[in-house]
Structures are given as C-alpha cells and as structure tokens.
Amino acid sequence: MKIHEYQSKLIFAEHGVPIPAGRVAASAKEVKSIAAELGGRVVVKSQVLVGGRGKAGGIRVAETPEEAEDLATKILGMKIKGLPVRKVLVDEAAAIQTEIYLGITNDRTNRCPVMIASGEGGVEIEEVARKDPEKIIRVRIDPLLGLRNYQARYLAQMIELPRKFWRDFIKITRGLYSSYVDTDASLAEINPLVITADQRLLALDGKMVVDENGLFAHPELEEMRDDDEVKPEERRARMYGLSYVKLEGNIGCMVNGAGLAMATMDVIKLFGGAPANFLDIGGGASAEKVASAIRIILSDPNVKAILFNVFGGITRCDEVARGILSAMKTIDSSVPIVVRLVGTNEVQGRKLLQDQEMTVATSLVDAAQKAVSLAEEGES
C-alpha cells in the first residue's frame, strides 16, 4: 500500500529526519494561509500516488501567498495520470545545492533489507540504474542487527558526500531505517535528499510503500489508505476477500487458488483467447462467495464468456457445484459459462451442473478451448 508524500515525510520527521516546514491542505484558501504563515517562497505539491507529478505541472513554486492560492486552485482541480488531486502539500521552498538519493527496500533474493544511495538524486532511481549503474551504492542490512553506522559511512563515502555532512547523514539513514522497520514498509525513499545553500541536509520528498500484511500491527497506517489508484472492481473484490486483477481480454475467470488462476489465464491465451481478469476465490466456494465473484466478473462489459476452473481438494466438487447452483439463482446474465470441476467427487459435482445452461468441461485444455470459441461467438 502506497502512502502520500506528506504522510511519509511526517513519519520520517518522527524518526529524526529533517523535513521542510509545511502542511497539507485540501483548499486553496488553506494554502494561502499556510503560505502566509511560512513566509517567503513556498512550493505547492499535489498529493497523488503516481510518479511524474512535476512534469504534469503538479508541483509549482509560488513567491507570495496569493500566488500559492492561485496555483493551488489550479492544482486541486487537476487529474494526474487519471488520479484526482484532492490535497496539496505546502512546503517552504529550499535553495538546493546538491541532490542525493537515499532509500531502503526489501532485497527479496537475499532475504534482507538493502539501503541504496546515489549522488544522482532528484531523478528516478530506475533511470540512474539504467544509465549509470555504478552510481548506485547498496548495502545489505542484517535484519537481526539493523543498520550500523559503518554502513551509513560507507554510503556517504561512496556517494562522495563532503565529510562535514556525515554526522547528519548517519542520523538520517538511521531515521529512514527505523521508519521502514516501524511501519513494516517495503520501500522508504527520500528523493531528493538535498544539501541546501545554507549547508543543511533536508528531505525534500518522501515516498513509502507499506506491507499490506503488516497493517494489523499499524492501524494508524490503515487510515492512510487512498484507494484512488485502485480500480473500483478491485476494491469491491477486496471487500469480499477475493483477489482480483482486471485485464484487457474478454474471458472472465473464476478459479480457486492463485497459481491455478494464473495457469488458467495462460492456457486461455495458449488457445488464442484473452483473459478478462485474474480472480482467486480462495479456499472453499460458498454460494455467497461464488455469487460475488460472478458479479465482479460481469461488471466488466468486455466479458463475453466465463470460465470456472475449480479443483476440489478438501473442498469437494459437489459442494462447489452446489455453491455455483445457488449463486446462479441470484444472477441474471446471458453470458455463457464453462465449468471445469476436477478432484474430489468430480463426477457428482458435474452431474449436479449438467442440467444447467452451462458447458461442462473435463480438462483444462478442453475448458479453455470451449471458453475461447464461446467468447468469439459473443464478439461476432
């Protein structure tokens, strides 16, 4: 789960990382009064969960409170990459001398956190990684020992940070590390960390992604959830405990298990079709769960056929079939359905469904081929 810049920076500040004076606002009027309070030049920054805000005109500098109000009126009405700007952050503008990158993320392969620094700050780190990979310095952190000062010093040396800043830089790395640990983050990033004209280190921008699975320990983060970037049907699926990803094709998929759901999509593609979604209904297959899954699939107007692929293990196929039957009673749709039930009690399960207006398939290949040809008919 991504959180906004202003939220990330507040978390950093709580952990001793210096950030510019400033506050978040939802109206141009508030922006004016914050700018007046701060005095001098301010920067008005749109708070949306996508990159490229500056290029889109969502980050602007104002010389006066009136100008800040004026800019805020424009920015608050904007959409950036389709996302509405609901809030802006008003920060005092810093005089920048040097821009640095500092971040921490999960190193999946080595099963540990990795801290990354670069003297090339202020641009996308992926861009630096592509152009000048040697300018990206990494240190792996033992999760049981935590970040150590010598590791921070190594980063400082490798990015050629002048020695007079080392003490503050070490403090910032420790603050960033504890921000990451305390929130169960998968990414915490300061880009840029700047040296100001008056020779201070300051975190001008902040970005955090927190682990959804860690939210039980951090209810305050759950309150920061901004669903603007999540498609409405994906939001609805999450409410029902379903895992759903919308795709571009026309064959809706309902499958139990994530791996099998991916395999089902792949086999559809293999036989010339295109999956409309990934959907894992999880363990069991109660009528209620099946019904909500079908409704979510059908909310996509592109869907011309639906493929149910269910493996009955501990949940038996006849139970699943009953779930499908009672769900279908509550659904009014003419979209053709192909069902493949395999595993425990598969014969009984198929028997229960044979009188329905459904195509029953035995193998995954058979099911995919049938769904592909039904979807083609639906398109013509």
Add this chain to the structure above:
Amino acid sequence: MSILINKNTRVLVHGITGREGMFHASQMRQYGTNIVAGVTPGKGGEWVLHGKVPVFDTAKRAVETTGANCSVLFVPARFAEDAMLEAADAGIELIVCITEGVPVQSMMRVTRYLRQIGTRLVGPNCPGLLTPGECKVGIIPGHITKPGHVGVVSRSGTLTYEVLYALEQNGLGVSTCVGIGGDPVNGTSFTDVLALFEDDPQTESVVLIGEIGGKDEEFAAEYISDHMTKKVVGFIAGRTAPPGKRMGHAGAIVEGGTGLAKDKIKALEKAGVVVAANPEEIPDLIA
C-alpha cells in the same frame, strides 16, 4: 525413502485449538500422520482429537514431553513470527508454516535466525508437505495421490493438487510433494528441495511448479544445470500476468523487469528442463 517427512516424523500442531488447526490436525491424523502434540498458549492441559493429543502452553514443554521434531503452524498471521521462533528455540528440526499474510520483514528476521541455529522452515503461505502413504504435514489433500517415484516441488497450492491428481490419473505416484509457498521471502527454496530430491533414492524424476516473481526458478535452473542428474519437468504460471500487479500470492509480482515467466522458462530450458505449456502435459512429459 522420501524427503523431509516420513512415518517416523513426530508432529506438533501449533494453533491446534483454532478452527483451521483443529480441522487439519484431524485430517492429518486420519491420513496416518503421527500427531504427538498441540500448542495453544492458555490451553495447556487440554486433550484434543478424541482425547488422543495433549495440548501444551509452550512449544518447549511440548517437545520435552512428546519428542516432537516437526511443527506445523496454523496460527493467525500476527502470531506467526513468534510461533516460528518459539518452535525453533524448542529444538524443532522442521517447521512448516501454513499461515498466509506474514509480513515480509517478519520473514526476513525469522529466516535469518533459523539459518543461524540450523532449523529448516518450509513456507509460509504454503500447503505443506506430503509423503504419500506415510505422512502429511499441512493441507495437501492426501487421497488425490499415491506413493511413487516423482518428486514434486511448487510455489502454489491448488495448481500443485492439479498436478498430483493428473499424475495419479496417469498411474504415477509421488515420493514427496513439497509446497514451498507463495511469499516473496520464504524458508526453503526450490534449490534446497531439488538437492534433497537429487539425493533421495526413491525419487526418480522431479516436477517443479514455479510462477512469476523473484528469481528462485532462475537459481533452480543454475542448480539443475550444475548438479542434477535426475530428469526435471517444469511449469511456470503467469505468462499472461501484467507487470506491477500482485497475482494473489504476495510473491507473484513482476517488479522492475524481474520475475517474468518468459525469463524463468528460458533459464529452465537452458538447463535442460522440459517446460510444459500447460499443466496437463506434465504426466506425459515426466513418464
């Protein structure tokens, strides 16, 4: 022979009094698994599964009293880190974490600590292990497969059951099936399991079921090319998955160009693995 678990494995069920824990403990016992103890803090002294299995407050006491050497976890995600560390400190040799939703940072700490003290972890977010006809530790349905000579290792759940079932329908049995789990940071990798299968005399060939995300399949390919003498058939789920989206499993995500199905398939094929285009081809390819 088999790997990791057999009829002598003495299993402790962590979270045995919960709904899932109780149900699956009962299923495992019916399959023939030697369930010797349960652990639920606050419920020590009770007996479950028709009064046959004692419940303890702590793993340490359970191990001292019953000689359990394998622990399977059904505890809620928020208690999983503590339970894994507890099992390891109690002297358990093999921990199997079924629980889904354990934070990644928890797993970094746990895997680091367990490596230091030499405890093996399978999972989390996995279906566990099954040695057909002998022992089941986890939730893999026992009746869809039979004893045999194919080793199965997978990051998935139901997709693995599909393959077990398809093998069985084609007359092929399994030595051991290991579900290593769908999380980005887990205890046992493909390579770890491949090495065990390579050394296991009962296992004649191996099915490896991978999916998008991470580089575990690429490392497995390196291992296969350098060390494996046994035949390996692979399948990789997620060829059609879009980048940047998590496909159900926490670890099934293509990030920054890493974790693509086509790269994994290429690496495996280069290592001499036959990669099935669809899972139903696997029995023919392995036979």
